[in-house]
Amino acid sequence: MIDNFIDNNSLNLIKEAHKKKHFLHIPSRKDDTFKDLMPWKEINRILRQHRLRYPRLRLCMDDKTIKEDEFIDMLQSRKGPIYTRVTEEKLYPYLQNGATLIINGIDELYEELDFFIGNLERLFKSNIQANCYMSWGTTKCFNTHWDFHDVLVFQVYGRKKWSVFEDNIRSPLFKDHHIEGKPPQKPFWESIIKESDILFIPRGFWHHAVALNEPSLHLTLGVDFHTGVDYVSWLGEKLALYEEFRKDIPLFAEQGEIDLLQEEFKNKLVTAMETLSLETYLKSQASEFSHRGRFSLPQAGSSSIKLSFKSKLILNVPHISDYKVTKEKVSFFTKQKKYEFSFTYDPLFKLLFDYKLHGVSEVISCLEKKIDLDNLGKLLNPLVTNGLVALVNLNDY
Numbered sequence: 140m141i142d143n144f145i146d147n148n149s150l151n152l153i154k155e156a157h158k159k160k161h162f163l164h165i166p167s168r169k170d171d172t173f174k175d176l177m178p179w180k181e182i183n184r185i186l187r188q189h190r191l192r193y194p195r196l197r198l199c200m201d202d203k204t205i206k207e208d209e210f211i212d213m214l215q216s217r218k219g220p221i222y223t224r225v226t227e228e229k230l231y232p233y234l235q236n237g238a239t240l241i242i243n244g245i246d247e248l249y250e251e252l253d254f255f256i257g258n259l260e261r262l263f264k265s266n267i268q269a270n271c272y273m274s275w276g277t278t279k280c281f282n283t284h285w286d287f288h289d290v291l292v293f294q295v296y297g298r299k300k301w302s303v304f305e306d307n308i309r310s311p312l313f314k315d316h317h318i319e320g321k322p323p324q325k326p327f328w329e330s331i332i333k334e335s336d337i338l339f340i341p342r343g344f345w346h347h348a349v350a351l352n353e354p355s356l357h358l359t360l361g362v363d364f365h366t367g368v369d370y371v372s373w374l375g376e377k378l379a380l381y382e383e384f385r386k387d388i389p390l391f392a393e394q395g396e397i398d399l400l401q402e403e404f405k406n407k408l409v410t411a412m413e414t415l416s417l418e419t420y421l422k423s424q425a426s427e428f429s430h431r432g433r434f435s436l437p438q439a440g441s442s443s444i445k446l447s448f449k450s451k452l453i454l455n456v457p458h459i460s461d462y463k464v465t466k467e468k469v470s471f472f473t474k475q476k477k478y479e480f481s482f483t484y485d486p487l488f489k490l491l492f493d494y495k496l497h498g499v500s501e502v503i504s505c506l507e508k509k510i511d512l513d514n515l516g517k518l519l520n521p522l523v524t525n526g527l528v529a530l531v532n533l534n535d536y
């Protein structure tokens with residue numbers, strides 16, 4: 140279960156669909172499951188409170204992007220710099236005429252969604268970006284197309300008709316975006332999805348969606364997974380540290396010398412891959428995917444952390460590996476770095492590993508030796524300063 144939005148059964152179906160690269164539609168059991176994931180109230184707030192412009196904010200109709208200055212005013216401050224404001228009276232006619240309003244990377248603009256996407260990222264050990272699509276008419280936003288990453292669709296509000304076609308371009312990569320192909324004539328799946336339905340569309344599967352002359356809001360989550368090409372590119376970078384691979388390939392070599400060199404490369408590569416294994420690659424990637432760090436101000440701006448019983452703590456790094464405890468210390472690997480702390484931190488880390496918010500009293504009672512707020516502040520100082528732990532609910536502070 141992730142944040143009450145996806146149950147375990149749906150998660151298992153998505154994992155299976157990703158593994159086997161098949162399309163998936165999960166009909167909802169309850170209409171309002173996603174209502175808090177992206178409420179209209181938040182859309183209206185984002186449009187009002189952020190200086191949005193293309194490509195973050197986009198209006199699209201019939202596969203064409205409408206120029207941003209058609210609905211966004213460029214204003215000039217007295218000191219000179221330009222800032223933007225979306226203009227209601229210019230925006231609405233486009234929406235009424237069938238344009239789709241898109242806010243890209245909307246997870247960065249709404250905390251509830253940011254939290255949910257962060258939890259999904261930890262589960263998939265991959266970067267995820269959420270884009271929001273809002274339509275009112277019956278005009279397509281994009282023509283039938285395929286994406287070079289897997290897509291999860293969450294229908295938050297209203298309904299939408301989707302058509303999905305077979306993937307005649309198999310496992311496309313980002314560098315293949317210029318490939319012009321044609322979708323198969325008939326979709327293998329076409330249906331109207333309703334509120335709280337989920338779709339999983341693997342990369343390369345052609346698709347398009349149309350609204351039904353009523354308001355529709357959906358989120359698409361683009362999920363970057365690792366490919367064999369990613370592993371080999373990473374391996375290539377690491378091999379640059381080996382003398383054998385840094386040397387020139389002789390310009391005027393005889394065929395025999397080339398064959399010998401080929402054999403040397405092959406042998407060295409096989410040996411190197413034992414250390415630079417796929418497992419090592421995945422571990423290194425897991426420790427560095429997108430970091431949705433929370434800030435801990437005002438406390439982290441001072442050299443000593445001052446806590447109150449209203450302060451709450453949360454683990455602030457997406458992935459921790461190689462967690463080890465000895466009689467003297469705990470150590471672990473995250474953000475491409477090895478960290479070491481005294482063994483007294485062990486119960487604290489174990490408490491925080493659930494990525495939930497924990498109150499100060501709970502933290503104190505988990506420690507072997509009871510300490511007061513001042514000493515807890517001292518204990519937390521290196522964790523907060525290194526961005527490993529965040530203090531939140533600061534309004535209560």
Ligand SMILES: [Fe+2]
Nearest residue numbers: 284285286290
């Ligand atoms: Fe798409």
